[in-house]
Amino acid sequence: MSKKQTSLESFFGRGRGDKRRPNDDDNTETAEAETAKKKKASFNRKYDESYIKYGFITTDDSHAPSPLCVICGDKLSNEAMKPSKLLRHLESKHPALKDKPIEFFERKRREQAGQKEVLRATTSTNAAALRASYLVASRIAKAKKPFTVGEELILPACKDMCRELLGEAAANKMAQVPLSATTVSRRIDEIAEDIEAQLLEQLNESPWYAIQVDESTDVENKAILLVYVRYIFQDDVHKDMLCVLSLPTNTTGAELFKSLNDYMSGKLDWSFCVGICTDGAAAMTGRLSGFTTRVKEVAPECQSTHCIIHREMLASRKMSPDLNSVLIDAVKMINHIKANALNSRLFEQLCEDMGAEHKRLLLHTEVRWLSRGRSLARVFELRESLQRFLSEKKSPLAAHLSDEKWIAKLAYLCDIFNLLNELNLSLQGRMTTVFKLADKVSAFKAKLELWGRRVDRGIFDMFPTLAGILGETEAGPSLSQLVRGHLASLSTEFDRYFPPADDPRSAKEWIRDPFVNVPGESSMSVQEEDQLLELANDGGLKSMFDITSLPAFWIKVKAEYPEIATKALKTLLPFPTSYLCEAGFSAMTATKTKLRNRLDIRNTLRVSLSPITPRWDRLVAGKQAQGSH
Numbered sequence: 001m002s003k004k005q006t007s008l009e010s011f012f013g014r015g016r017g018d019k020r021r022p023n024d025d026d027n028t029e030t031a032e033a034e035t036a037k038k039k040k041a042s043f044n045r046k047y048d049e050s051y052i053k054y055g056f057i058t059t060d061d062s063h064a065p066s067p068l069c070v071i072c073g074d075k076l077s078n079e080a081m082k083p084s085k086l087l088r089h090l091e092s093k094h095p096a097l098k099d100k101p102i103e104f105f106e107r108k109r110r111e112q113a114g115q116k117e118v119l120r121a122t123t124s125t126n127a128a129a130l131r132a133s134y135l136v137a138s139r140i141a142k143a144k145k146p147f148t149v150g151e152e153l154i155l156p157a158c159k160d161m162c163r164e165l166l167g168e169a170a171a172n173k174m175a176q177v178p179l180s181a182t183t184v185s186r187r188i189d190e191i192a193e194d195i196e197a198q199l200l201e202q203l204n205e206s207p208w209y210a211i212q213v214d215e216s217t218d219v220e221n222k223a224i225l226l227v228y229v230r231y232i233f234q235d236d237v238h239k240d241m242l243c244v245l246s247l248p249t250n251t252t253g254a255e256l257f258k259s260l261n262d263y264m265s266g267k268l269d270w271s272f273c274v275g276i277c278t279d280g281a282a283a284m285t286g287r288l289s290g291f292t293t294r295v296k297e298v299a300p301e302c303q304s305t306h307c308i309i310h311r312e313m314l315a316s317r318k319m320s321p322d323l324n325s326v327l328i329d330a331v332k333m334i335n336h337i338k339a340n341a342l343n344s345r346l347f348e349q350l351c352e353d354m355g356a357e358h359k360r361l362l363l364h365t366e367v368r369w370l371s372r373g374r375s376l377a378r379v380f381e382l383r384e385s386l387q388r389f390l391s392e393k394k395s396p397l398a399a400h401l402s403d404e405k406w407i408a409k410l411a412y413l414c415d416i417f418n419l420l421n422e423l424n425l426s427l428q429g430r431m432t433t434v435f436k437l438a439d440k441v442s443a444f445k446a447k448l449e450l451w452g453r454r455v456d457r458g459i460f461d462m463f464p465t466l467a468g469i470l471g472e473t474e475a476g477p478s479l480s481q482l483v484r485g486h487l488a489s490l491s492t493e494f495d496r497y498f499p500p501a502d503d504p505r506s507a508k509e510w511i512r513d514p515f516v517n518v519p520g521e522s523s524m525s526v527q528e529e530d531q532l533l534e535l536a537n538d539g540g541l542k543s544m545f546d547i548t549s550l551p552a553f554w555i556k557v558k559a560e561y562p563e564i565a566t567k568a569l570k571t572l573l574p575f576p577t578s579y580l581c582e583a584g585f586s587a588m589t590a591t592k593t594k595l596r597n598r599l600d601i602r603n604t605l606r607v608s609l610s611p612i613t614p615r616w617d618r619l620v621a622g623k624q625a626q627g628s629h
Helices: 003-012 024-042 049-054 083-093 102-142 149-165 168-174 181-205 253-264 291-298 308-315 321-338 341-353 371-381 383-392 396-402 404-427 434-456 464-470 477-497 526-536 539-547 550-556 562-572 579-591 601-609 616-621
Strands: 056-058 067-069 209-217 223-232 237-247 273-278 303-306
Touching: 049 056, 049 083, 049 102, 067 083, 102 149, 102 181, 102 601, 102 616, 149 168, 149 181, 181 223, 181 237, 181 601, 181 616, 209 253, 209 579, 223 253, 223 579, 237 253, 237 550, 237 579, 237 601, 253 291, 273 291, 291 303, 303 308, 308 404, 308 434, 308 477, 321 341, 321 371, 321 383, 321 396, 321 404, 321 477, 341 383, 371 383, 371 404, 383 396, 396 404, 404 434, 404 464, 404 477, 434 477, 526 562, 539 550, 550 562, 579 601
Parallel strands: 209 273, 273 303
Antiparallel strands: 056 067, 209 223, 223 237
């Protein structure tokens, strides 16, 4: 390279794309710059307490403090931390204050420190009030109360309690919690969105899921589709409300499926659905165009289940004309009194005068599972008061209460429906399995046969009310024949709705206890049989099985024995009943009343029924904390 070229490069510099290695001169310059920087930093000026007479305090930066004017709030550089420059600022910006005593500037410093503390406390209080408003809104939804209860009752009550116990300052703090009806509604919507997001995240992590579906109408006669889901998450089985959907027009199987499919589109994959439970209505179970048929078209592994509780109710409805006439007469007696306000008051007074334990009759409603047995039991208990009241009213129904045969039939109906109610209650529950419920039904069927044989021998001890009526006298052949015929009819109906061929326990007892019920010849593959035998002889897993719930056990062994664990979980995961949907509709009835008939029930029900805890920190972080106004 020529000397001319070198000099030109040194004059104009190298281009952007040119690269050169730093030489010794560059290193020397860098070291000198760093040394100068450190030297300059070491000469940062410090604040002196005497500077307050110029109206200046210091910032909180201990490395390079800056003077801050307590009058105008101007912050100067560290280099201005000199008495001369501070005095110049005071004389030029605040000439009227240059002769003020030092006590004046001390007071200004205390005022500014107080303002900072108030601002810090206000910000902290507003953030706490924001979180409190979310917590109270969640409780309002879970209690199924109107949104106005926060502003009209909860907040005033909390202020009164704080004022009496903690003083006026605590009451003023409580008043900052925003709880207007609009705010509570907005908070509930945000909580519901967070819960739904968490639920969908957990569902997408689960290998399979099962649903239960039911349809009903609300107080506004709108058709509502309620869907619950059961899935695997964190080594256990969880259940939650998936969605609440409003059906605009028809409630056919096609409309039900369309509504649910539109909701699940882009959120859940139908191919992972392994079970669906319904109440057995025609729109749900239609063979050609029912809801379950359409679900199976998009979910090949899905198995449909008719709710065991609904099947139990259907099996118990059939009875002979003689017993049915007794039931109808009893319902007429109840309606004769309950349908008239004056009759209700008079009957209540009569029961009180006669010293009866209860003073009111109970209405019988077909859709209520337990009402038949309870209403008949109350009629039998108050039969003497009923007879006297109906006789005074000259009702022909009073004659039945004087007929011993009619009373005996009523006593039997009280007993048998009480036993059926006990079965119904045992089938209810949130985390039941098909094996447990099948055991309950099988035991009741066996009892029906046993009771029939006892009646043939003239033994009625299993029916305590009837046995108390009969006393020491023997039942007539007509009564024994009537009871025996009804028990045989019940047994036939239970076999019809719970056929032995469809017993879910058939060839699957190994799922309930793989260490005892090892199948012989079964539909299991060779690999599944080998894995089951290995598992059954594993002492460590036996110890874990004794202290772990059945679904959780199979989830934990899935990694080691995937084939049999998969088969077991696909059997345990589906819902055996639609109990959760029924409970959800009860919550809907309590929430959406006649006075709140325009309420959009979806988010309120989700907050009310979901067991998922909202992410409070995330909800609060996304909002600006402001006090109530």
